[in-house]
Amino acid sequence: MVDLFLDRVLVENNWDQDExxxxxxxxxxxxxxxxxxxxxxxxxxxxxxxLPALNDFFKRLKDPxxxxxxxxxxxxxxxxxxxEEQQEKLLKELHKRVLFLPFEDPYRKELQTMFKVKEVxxxxxxxxxxxxxxxxAVQDIFRFGCDCFRNWQESAELIERSFxxxxxxxxxxxxxxxxxxxxxxxxxxxxxxxxxxxNMWGKGKGENEEEGGKDxxxxxxxxxxxxxxxxxx
Numbered sequence: 001m002v003d004l005f006l007d008r009v010l011v012e013n014n015w016d017q018d019e020x021x022x023x024x025x026x027x028x029x030x031x032x033x034x035x036x037x038x039x040x041x042x043x044x045x046x047x048x049x050x051l052p053a054l055n056d057f058f059k060r061l062k063d064p065x066x067x068x069x070x071x072x073x074x075x076x077x078x079x080x081x082x083x084e085e086q087q088e089k090l091l092k093e094l095h096k097r098v099l100f101l102p103f104e105d106p107y108r109k110e111l112q113t114m115f116k117v118k119e120v121x122x123x124x125x126x127x128x129x130x131x132x133x134x135x136x137a138v139q140d141i142f143r144f145g146c147d148c149f150r151n152w153q154e155s156a157e158l159i160e161r162s163f164x165x166x167x168x169x170x171x172x173x174x175x176x177x178x179x180x181x182x183x184x185x186x187x188x189x190x191x192x193x194x195x196x197x198x199n200m201w202g203k204g205k206g207e208n209e210e211e212g213g214k215d216x217x218x219x220x221x222x223x224x225x226x227x228x229x230x231x232x233x
Contacts, residue, residue, distance in 0.1 A: 001130035002030045008107055010076065013091055013098045020099070029099070032128050033072045034152050036137070038098075039112060039122040041080045042090040047121045050138060051093050054123070057141050058095050061149055071149060072158055076100060078108050080120055127156040 009021045010029075020026055038054065040047040061071040077100040079087040084103040091100060101108050111117075115124045115135070123141065125134040133152050134140065140148045152158075 001033075001035055001126050001128055002027050004111075004130065005030065005076075008105065009102060010099045011102060012096075013077070013094055013100060014096045030074055032158070033074045034128065034133070034149070034156055034158060035126040036073070036075045037078050037111065037115065037124040037126070038075060039078045039080055039115075039117045039124070040090060040120045041082070042086040043081070044120050047090070050121045050142070051090075053142055053145075054121075055093075055095050057145055057148070058098070060146050062097055063095070071153075073149065074099065078111050079103060080108070080112065080117075125152060128158065 005026050006023055008026075009019050010026065012018045012020065020029060040050075042048075058073075058075055060066045061073050062075075064070060075095075075098050077091065077094060077098055079090070079100065081087040081090065081103070087100075087103050091098075115122075115132075117124070121138050123134070123137040124132065125137050127133050133155055137148060144151075
């Protein structure tokens with residue numbers, strides 16, 4: 001899915017309209033995310049009616065003001081406007097975390113053909129591997145709101161980086177999804193070290209007891225006046 005935009009410039013819909021044009025930047029913002037491609041134009045009445053629902057959907061999943069841990073989701077506006085002024089008009093109504101392609105980029109039309117977009121608004125939903133989850137999720141977003149994302153997440157088998165804490169933990173620090181595996185690994189390694197230590201300690205103890213037994217026998221013979229024969233080892 002990241003490959004779709006690796007050779008392109010994506011622009012952030014913030015005040016500065018920052019451009020993302022390096023492989024590292026594009027990968028960082030799109031990798032391991034569900035991607036929504038929003039095809040629309042400012043002159044469409046249907047698009048204007050859909051915008052409030054889309055903005056509410058997106059901000060509740062991505063905006064830190066509404067959610068503590070933003071979801072693995074990205075939204076790119078693919079303008080089908082007839083002029084750059086029309087595109088800018090619609091961008092002013094979209095959330096500031098939305099990305100978009102510059103108006104002069106002909107790739108907008110290529111994407112329209114690639115995903116067979118025949119009407120606006122259209123929201124194409126892609127899995128992280130680039131396969132299509134939904135060819136048009138507009139009606140689902142209208143009807144189900146944020147519950148759509150949960151269904152997409154399950155279908156895409158997307159693993160969140162954070163998860164619920166176990167109440168029995170004494171230390172309530174956030175743990176990553178791989179933490180239980182690491183803890184099991186470390187526990188196993190600790191057990192191995194303890195086992196080696198006990199084996200070494202037990203072996204040393206046995207040798208000391210054996211030597212102690214020999215010393216006691218020698219002392220006993222000496223007290224009894226017995227003759228002790230020394231042997232060269």
